[in-house]
Amino acid sequence: MSYKGSHITKEIKIIISLLVVGFLLFLFIKNFNEQKEYYKKGILMDTFVEIRVWGKDGDKAVSDCWEKLEHLADILDRFNKKSEIYKINSNSGKWVKVSKDTIDVIEKAIYYSRLTDGYFDPTIAPILELWGFYDKDYKVPEEAVLRKELKRVDYKKIQIKDSMVFVPKGMEIDLGGIAKGYILDRLLSLLGKYKIRGALLNIGGQIGVYGRPKEDNKWEIRIRDPRRLDDYIGSVYINEGSVATSGDYERYFVKNGVRYCHLINPKTGYPQEEIMSVSVISKKAVEADALSTAFFVMGDKAMSYWQKFADLGVIIVFKDRKIWYSPNIYFVKK
Structure with a gap:
C-alpha cells in the first residue's frame, strides 16, 4: 500500500539517503510548500525500488x-521464468512472439549498441555467466574458454520482425544495462497526466526526477564515493531527467589482490582496470543507463567519447581517485 506522508513545511529539507545496489545518492528536496508526500517502496527485479510523489494526485500517480x-x-x-526475456533465451534458435514493450526495449538496446560501437551489448550474458556473476560462483575464466564464449556475444545477430524476436542458438539477452532506464522513462512519461508538483523515482540506484521542488530550485544529487560507500564525492544539480551510475563496487570479487567487477567489456571479455565509476546525466533515463555502462567498460576513452552526445553529462572517478567531469554540467566536488 502507498504511504501518505505528513505535510511538509517551507523550511523542511528532506534528505533521502539511498543505500542501494547501484550507488549512494542523497537528494535534497526543498520547499514543497506543504505538498503532501505519497510514497511506496519494494523489491522488483531483485533490486530496491521506490516512488515518491508530491501533489494533489500523488496517491493515484504512485498507484498507477x-x-x-x-x-x-x-x-x-x-x-523470471514467466518473463518474455526468459522466453526468448530459453528458445534461442527460434522465433519468439513478444509484446510491444519488449520489442521497444530490445530495439533501444540495439540502437545504443550501435551508437557505442558495441561497448554496450545486451548479448553479454554468456560472459557474465562464465565469470560467475549470475550464480555467484566467481572465477577468472581460462583464456581459451573466454575466446570461445565471446563468439556468442554479438548484438548484430538479434533479429526483430514485427512482434517476433530471434536470437541464434546459444545466445542470450540480458537487459540489465538498460531496463531500469527504460522503465524510468515510461514512468516519468506517465506522470504527466497527473496534477503533481514533483516526483522522485529510484530503480536500483538510478534516479529519475519530474517537476521541481520550487521554480528556482534544482534537484541536488550526491554521487557515491566508490570506495567509501557511506560518503560521496560531490553533488550534481539537475532540472529534469535521470542520473545513472555504473561502478566496480556493485557486484565484484577479488582474487589474488585484483578486483573483478560485473561490468565486462564485450570486445575483450574482461572488466577494464582504469575507472571506479561513471555517472551519466541525461534527459532520457534509458540513455543514461545504457551509456553509463558503455562508458565504464570503455575506460578512459569515455572522456572524449561523450562529446558525441550534445546534451549528455558525465562524471568519471578513476582508480587513483581523480575526478573528471564534462564541462556542461553543474557539478560541485565535496
Whole structure:
C-alpha cells in the first residue's frame, strides 16, 4: 500500500539517503510548500525500488506508476521464468512472439549498441555467466574458454520482425544495462497526466526526477564515493531527467589482490582496470543507463567519447581517485 506522508513545511529539507545496489545518492528536496508526500517502496527485479510523489494526485500517480512498474519488471527480468526475456533465451534458435514493450526495449538496446560501437551489448550474458556473476560462483575464466564464449556475444545477430524476436542458438539477452532506464522513462512519461508538483523515482540506484521542488530550485544529487560507500564525492544539480551510475563496487570479487567487477567489456571479455565509476546525466533515463555502462567498460576513452552526445553529462572517478567531469554540467566536488 502507498504511504501518505505528513505535510511538509517551507523550511523542511528532506534528505533521502539511498543505500542501494547501484550507488549512494542523497537528494535534497526543498520547499514543497506543504505538498503532501505519497510514497511506496519494494523489491522488483531483485533490486530496491521506490516512488515518491508530491501533489494533489500523488496517491493515484504512485498507484498507477507501481502497476506499470510491476508489469514491465515481469516481462523484462531475465531470471523470471514467466518473463518474455526468459522466453526468448530459453528458445534461442527460434522465433519468439513478444509484446510491444519488449520489442521497444530490445530495439533501444540495439540502437545504443550501435551508437557505442558495441561497448554496450545486451548479448553479454554468456560472459557474465562464465565469470560467475549470475550464480555467484566467481572465477577468472581460462583464456581459451573466454575466446570461445565471446563468439556468442554479438548484438548484430538479434533479429526483430514485427512482434517476433530471434536470437541464434546459444545466445542470450540480458537487459540489465538498460531496463531500469527504460522503465524510468515510461514512468516519468506517465506522470504527466497527473496534477503533481514533483516526483522522485529510484530503480536500483538510478534516479529519475519530474517537476521541481520550487521554480528556482534544482534537484541536488550526491554521487557515491566508490570506495567509501557511506560518503560521496560531490553533488550534481539537475532540472529534469535521470542520473545513472555504473561502478566496480556493485557486484565484484577479488582474487589474488585484483578486483573483478560485473561490468565486462564485450570486445575483450574482461572488466577494464582504469575507472571506479561513471555517472551519466541525461534527459532520457534509458540513455543514461545504457551509456553509463558503455562508458565504464570503455575506460578512459569515455572522456572524449561523450562529446558525441550534445546534451549528455558525465562524471568519471578513476582508480587513483581523480575526478573528471564534462564541462556542461553543474557539478560541485565535496
